Amino acid sequence: MRKTIYIFIFAFLGGSARGLLSYCFSDNLFVTIIFINLLGSFLLAFITGLIPRLSKFSAEFLAGLSTGLIGGFTTFSTFSMQFVTLFKNSEIGLAFIYLITSLFLGLGFALIGYQLGTKFLGRKG
Amino acid sequence: MLKYVILVGLGAAIGSVIRYLLTEIFNYCFCKFKIPFSTIIINVTGSFLLGLLTSNMVNNSICFLFLSSIIGGYTTFSTYMNETVQLSNEKIYISVFYYLITAVLGILAAFVGFYI
Numbered sequence: 001m002r003k004t005i006y007i008f009i010f011a012f013l014g015g016s017a018r019g020l021l022s023y024c025f026s027d028n029l030f031v032t033i034i035f036i037n038l039l040g041s042f043l044l045a046f047i048t049g050l051i052p053r054l055s056k057f058s059a060e061f062l063a064g065l066s067t068g069l070i071g072g073f074t075t076f077s078t079f080s081m082q083f084v085t086l087f088k089n090s091e092i093g094l095a096f097i098y099l100i101t102s103l104f105l106g107l108g109f110a111l112i113g114y115q116l117g118t119k120f121l122g123r124k125g
Numbered sequence: 126m127l128k129y130v131i132l133v134g135l136g137a138a139i140g141s142v143i144r145y146l147l148t149e150i151f152n153y154c155f156c157k158f159k160i161p162f163s164t165i166i167i168n169v170t171g172s173f174l175l176g177l178l179t180s181n182m183v184n185n186s187i188c189f190l191f192l193s194s195i196i197g198g199y200t201t202f203s204t205y206m207n208e209t210v211q212l213s214n215e216k217i218y219i220s221v222f223y224y225l226i227t228a229v230l231g232i233l234a235a236f237v238g239f240y241i
Contacts, residue, residue, distance in 0.1 A: 007145050008138045015137020015198050019130040040203035045210055067145050067204075072137040076200035076227075077193075080172040080235035081179060088239070102202075103228055110206035 006060045010068030018073050030086075033078050034102055040074030041106045042113040049117020129190070136194020144199050159219050161208045164201070165227055171200035172231045176238025 018036055025032040047054070047066055054062060079102055086095035144167055151163035175196045182189040205227055212220035 004142055004145065008142050011141030011198055012134040012138035014134075015141075015194065016130050016134030018137065018197070019133025019194070020126075022133070023126055023129050037202040041206035044203040044207045048207055048211065063145070067148075068138075068141050070203045071144065071201040072141040072198040074202035074204075075197040076168040076202045076205060076231060077171040077175040077196045077235070078200075079202055080168075080231045081175045081239075083232050084176060084235045084239050085179075087236075099228075099232070103224075106202065106206045107209055107224065110203075110210045114207075114210050 003060045003063050006064030007068035010064035011072030014069040014072035018075065030082055030098055033075070033082060034098070034105075037074045037079060037102055038105050038109045040070050042109040044070045044074075045110040045113030046117040049114045050120055053121050132187070132191055133194045133197070136191050136196075137198025140195040140198030140200075143195075144201065159212070159216065160223050161212075164204050164208055165223070165230065168200045168205060168227055169230045169234045171196050173234035173238040175200075176235040177241065178238075180239045180241075 021032055021036060022029060044066055047062075047070070051062070057065075083095050083099050086092075086098060147167060148163040151166060155162045175193060178189060178192055178196070182192075209220050209224045212223055
């Protein structure tokens with residue numbers, strides 16, 4: 001139950017951050033969503049790499065941070081819906097650029113995040 | 126602006142809790158498998174629902190905004206990428222399969238939801 005409450009509060013913060021960014025940069029929502037998803041992918045993988053060093057935090061806090069804050073910040077449904085929207089508007093080229101940018105860079109950022117996380121881990125020894 | 130941000134935040138909080146609870150249930154059901162089926166099911170169903178909402182509701186209504194915010198928080202892009210990386214540390218072909226199947230099914234689901 002405590003975990004659920006942590007996730008609720010953290011996800012509220014993550015979702016609000018996404019809402020704020022979408023509101024401020026509503027002129028180009030496609031780029032904004034790509035940015036949000038890439039940043040989130042990097043951060044979550046970074047935290048995952050660091051997990052063994054974060055043992056001083058409670059499991060509830062870590063669940064809030066990963067599942068809540070970052071999970072609520074990034075979004076998959078908007079990603080797939082934006083692809084459909086571009087496709088529907090006959091912007092097929094842009095749709096595939098959007099798709100490939102999100103998927104390739106998302107994975108790239110996650111890989112870098114995880115490597116950096118484990119590197120920080122190793123530094124302390 | 127504040128109303129918008131709070132609405133998206135509240136939706137994401139509700140969506141994330143649903144995602145957490147479903148993940149717990151699915152992990153219990155599919156614990157024998159290496160592939161994180163829970164995230165696939167969540168992202169695919171969320172994409173379908175958002176497609177359905179977008180084609181059937183007035184897109185600037187408060188109700189649409191709130192419901193789409195719940196779905197936005199329910200699905201997750203970061204976990205999808207992170208799980209792909211974690212799986213690649215174990216078995217690369219499972220990781221590639223997970224990476225591709227989520228993208229294909231997720232986009233297909235959004236199409237089906239939108240045009241159904």
